[in-house]
Structures are given as C-alpha cells and as structure tokens.
Amino acid sequence: MAHTIVLFTQDLRLHDHPALHAASREGETVLPVFVLDPALLRRSARNRVRALLDILNDLRDGLRSLGGDLVVRHGDTVTEVAALARETGADTVHVTEGVTRTATNRAERLREAGLRVVSHPGLTVVPPGDVTPASGDHYKVFTPYLRAWEAHPWRSVLPEPDEVRSPEGVDPGKIPARLDEGRGSLAERPLAMGETAARQRLCSWLDSGLAHYADRHDDLPAGATSHLSADLRFGCLSPLEAAVLARDEPGGAEFVRQLAWRDFHHQVTAAFPDMGIRDYRPRDTRWRDDPAALKAWKEGRTGVPIVDAGMRQLLREGFMHNRTRMITAAFLTRTLGVHWRAGAEHFADHLLDGDVANNNGNWQWVAGTGNDTRPNRAFNPLRQARRFDPEGVYVRRYVPELAELPGRAAHTPWDSLLGPDDYPPPIASPGS
Structure with missing residues (x-):
C-alpha cells in the first residue's frame, strides 16, 4: 500500500490545502505530520508557541473527523520526517512552499534524505x-x-477533503499541554486560535x-x-x-x-532571503547604539503617547494596530536613529502574527532601506496621532497614566501644565 506524507508548516488548515489535496489523490493513505522543532520554537514568540498548541489540537480534531489523524513529533523536522518515511515506507513528502531560508533548507535536506519533495502553493x-x-x-x-x-x-479554491485515510499502526504522538520554549512576554488575553x-x-x-x-x-x-x-x-x-x-x-x-x-x-x-539581516537597499545610514532609548521604546515609556500606546498594546495583546506599527517603527528608526533590526526583533518576539516576510519587509519599508520609493518620507507621530486618534481614545486605552486627561490633551502630556507625575518626559522630540 502506498503512503504519502503531508508535512504541515505554516498551512495549519484543511480548507484550500493544495498539498493535502494532491497527496490524497496520489497515495492510498496520507500521513499528515507536524514536527515541534526545538530550533524553531526557541526562536519563536511565546505568544505563537502558546497559540500553536491550540491550533494543532484543532487540526487533529478536524483530521480525525475525516478518518485520519495528525502525527506529531518533537525534534529536528527532517530527522523526524525521514524516520516516519522509513517506518511507513513512504517516499514522497508534499509541502506548502515557503519563502524563508528555513523552508528552502528544509526542502533541500529532505531531498538529501532520499525523499521526493513536492511543493505546492497555499501560503x-x-x-x-x-x-x-x-x-x-x-x-x-x-x-x-x-x-x-x-x-x-x-x-x-479547494474544498476540505471528504476523507483522509491515514496508515494504521503509526503512533500519532501527543500534543503537549504547554511548551516552555519561546521569546518575549505572554499576552494577557490569548486569542482563540485554530481553523475553526x-x-x-x-x-x-x-x-x-x-x-x-x-x-x-x-x-x-x-x-x-x-x-x-x-x-x-x-x-x-x-x-x-x-x-x-x-x-x-x-x-x-x-x-x-x-x-x-x-x-x-x-x-x-x-x-532576497536575507531580508531579516541585511538592508534590501543599503542607504549607508549611521544607526545609533542607544540601549536606554531602545529599552524605553520597548516598554512604552518614551513620553510620546501614541508611540507608548502602540508599544503597550503589543505587550498586552501580542498585537498592534497596523497604523501604530508604522508610527512606532518610524519613531525608533527615524527619530531615535536605532537600527530597524532591533525593532523587528522585538516585534517578532511578541507578535502573534509575527511573520518573517511581512515583519522584516514592513520594518525595512519604514526605515527607508526597503521597498519604499520615498525612503526619506516624513512620518511625524504627533500628526499621525491627531489624524487617526483625534480625541486620544486609543492613547488613553493603553496608557493609564493619561486616562484622566481630556480629549486631545492626551497627545501632548509633556506640556508642564498637563503632564502627570508618573508619565515620563519625551526621550526625543517627535516634532509638532
């Protein structure tokens, strides 16, 4: 009997899954696999690691409702997939094609292990x-x-499979109740995750x-x-x-x-797979090494309310509104002159939606080293705040020190007449 492996990565669903669809047609039985790879988990945000476990449980429930199962292993991805291939006699791995070096190297190592790798769209x-x-x-x-x-x-768009038949006798493995790997802090209220x-x-x-x-x-x-x-x-x-x-x-x-x-x-x-470590368009920018300013920015204690609100939303929720992602990134790179990599790393350590391509692409766009055709564009946080949070509602929601300030005053608390004692003065002038 022919067995075919589907390696799940960033495609944790059953609807519109070209790799799963193709494997179901090609093999008599399909072995859906996810590997909890410590090397990847250690580099991931704790928010994403926590969410992953709920997602995997939901995916397993969905596969079991179709007659199959999700095989979960813990270890090096290629080593574990190759071992399952030997155990079941499978020689083909279907996978959704990624764009990162990790995805490219994984596919190449699977081929070196003697497996036929078939890549599919879906990302x-x-x-x-x-x-x-x-x-x-x-x-x-x-x-x-x-x-x-x-x-x-x-x-x-492909429908959910009518049936997924998995080979008998393969230990599906346990999805752990928790994992301690990961970076950054945990959000206060986790979002319900999974395809359902x-x-x-x-x-x-x-x-x-x-x-x-x-x-x-x-x-x-x-x-x-x-x-x-x-x-x-x-x-x-x-x-x-x-x-x-x-x-x-x-x-x-x-x-x-x-x-x-x-x-x-x-x-x-x-x-350009080095998007996370090298400037896409080098500008010979002289970045400042300012640990104190970087720490204030990370903690939402810059003294610029709209910046601090965004950074505190990130810590509280593992999410930040896209507009404040741009505002906070511009303040770090353009106002403080701190390298975009420091900001991108902090976002990656906390964002539930942290993604290599989008996170680094957007950070480089804001910093002027990426795909923006106007690398020197002005990005004044106060003007942004007055335009997109004119009454200071967003600021007061995430910066409790300013909660009692009336309306637009929440955007200018460094004024000696308005600034509360427990809110810091601005670490740099944000403009006017």
Whole structure:
C-alpha cells in the first residue's frame, strides 16, 4: 500500500490545502505530520508557541473527523520526517512552499534524505515568482506589482477533503499541554486560535466588518481591521479563499489590496532571503547604539503617547494596530536613529502574527532601506496621532497614566501644565 506524507508548516488548515489535496489523490493513505522543532520554537514568540498548541489540537480534531489523524513529533523536522518515511515506507513528502531560508533548507535536506519533495502553493494568493517584471526576478515596487498581481489568474479554491485515510499502526504522538520554549512576554488575553475559530472570525468579518474597512481601517480607537493576520500567519485561513470571498463585496477592494501587500513582501523575501539581516537597499545610514532609548521604546515609556500606546498594546495583546506599527517603527528608526533590526526583533518576539516576510519587509519599508520609493518620507507621530486618534481614545486605552486627561490633551502630556507625575518626559522630540 502506498503512503504519502503531508508535512504541515505554516498551512495549519484543511480548507484550500493544495498539498493535502494532491497527496490524497496520489497515495492510498496520507500521513499528515507536524514536527515541534526545538530550533524553531526557541526562536519563536511565546505568544505563537502558546497559540500553536491550540491550533494543532484543532487540526487533529478536524483530521480525525475525516478518518485520519495528525502525527506529531518533537525534534529536528527532517530527522523526524525521514524516520516516519522509513517506518511507513513512504517516499514522497508534499509541502506548502515557503519563502524563508528555513523552508528552502528544509526542502533541500529532505531531498538529501532520499525523499521526493513536492511543493505546492497555499501560503499566498499569488505564489511568489508567478508574476515577474521583464527586467528581473521580482518586483521591487508595489504599484507595478499590484497591477500584475490583479491581472494574474488565481487558482481555484479547494474544498476540505471528504476523507483522509491515514496508515494504521503509526503512533500519532501527543500534543503537549504547554511548551516552555519561546521569546518575549505572554499576552494577557490569548486569542482563540485554530481553523475553526479562524473561519468564524472570517465569517464575522465578511458579514459585519468588511463593508466599513475602506473608511475605518486606520481608525485607531475603533480597531476596525479584520484581526485575521494571525490566522493567515499560521495558515489557519487560506489567503486565497479570503481574497475570493471578499473581492466583490463592499469594502473588498481595499482589504484585498492588503493581501496583495502581503504577497508583495513574500515575493521580495523569496528573491532576497536575507531580508531579516541585511538592508534590501543599503542607504549607508549611521544607526545609533542607544540601549536606554531602545529599552524605553520597548516598554512604552518614551513620553510620546501614541508611540507608548502602540508599544503597550503589543505587550498586552501580542498585537498592534497596523497604523501604530508604522508610527512606532518610524519613531525608533527615524527619530531615535536605532537600527530597524532591533525593532523587528522585538516585534517578532511578541507578535502573534509575527511573520518573517511581512515583519522584516514592513520594518525595512519604514526605515527607508526597503521597498519604499520615498525612503526619506516624513512620518511625524504627533500628526499621525491627531489624524487617526483625534480625541486620544486609543492613547488613553493603553496608557493609564493619561486616562484622566481630556480629549486631545492626551497627545501632548509633556506640556508642564498637563503632564502627570508618573508619565515620563519625551526621550526625543517627535516634532509638532
């Protein structure tokens, strides 16, 4: 009997899963596998490690309802998959293709172990490399990429399998109740995670949030974004399915544009896998080594309310509104002059939706070393605050020292007439 392995990575779902779909057609039985790799867990945020366990339990429940199971192992991914292949006689591994060095190296090592590796789309709407400019291997500017992305035909969304038959006699392994690996602090209120919860969020978003997205996605007090970023990061949702369901609905065009941005950063990272350690476009910037300023920024104690609110939201929730991600990143890199890598690492250590391509791509964009065509653009945090949090509601929500300040005064507490004693003066002038 032929057995085929499906290695789950950042595609922890059953709906629209090309690798699982292909394996189900190719092999008489399918062995769905996830490996808890200590090398990866140690580098991950504790928020993501905690969420992963709930996601795996949900995925196992879903596979069991289809007649299969999720085999969970703990160790080096390639070593564990190769051992399962020897145990079951499988010679083929189906996997969703990633864009990071980790994904590329994993696939190469699986081949070196004598396994046939079949890669599939599923991480993005349009796979990296499917649209390329005539002059190079990837798009370096978003607008022309968007035009090509919109013109490119999308593959069909695949349904959940009717059945997954797994081989008998294979120990499925236990999903631990907790793992101690990971970096950063834990959010106070964890988000329910897994494909079941993700699809519920998607349905709610399409029904009651999407129509207002174009007008309200930068409204900081409302928080009127989809809150699907973590679901997309873990692959609990298919970005293609989300795009297909949203594109023809009111508000859908702007939301789908954000999915195109996500795809854009993935195709850049696929072509430039050093995105997290090297400047995409070197600017010879002289970065400052300022541990005290970096610490104040990380703790949300800079004395600039909109910056501190964003940083405290990150620590409290493992999430930050996209607008304040840009504001806080600009303050660290442009106002304080601290290297973008320090900020990207802090975000990666705490964000539930922390993703290599999007996190580093956005940080480099803000810092002027990435894909922004205006690397010296002004990004004044006070003007941003007055525009997107005009009454200081967002600031007062996350900075309790300022909770009693009236309205717009929450944006200028360093004024001696307004500043409370327990809130610090600004560590740098944010402009006016």
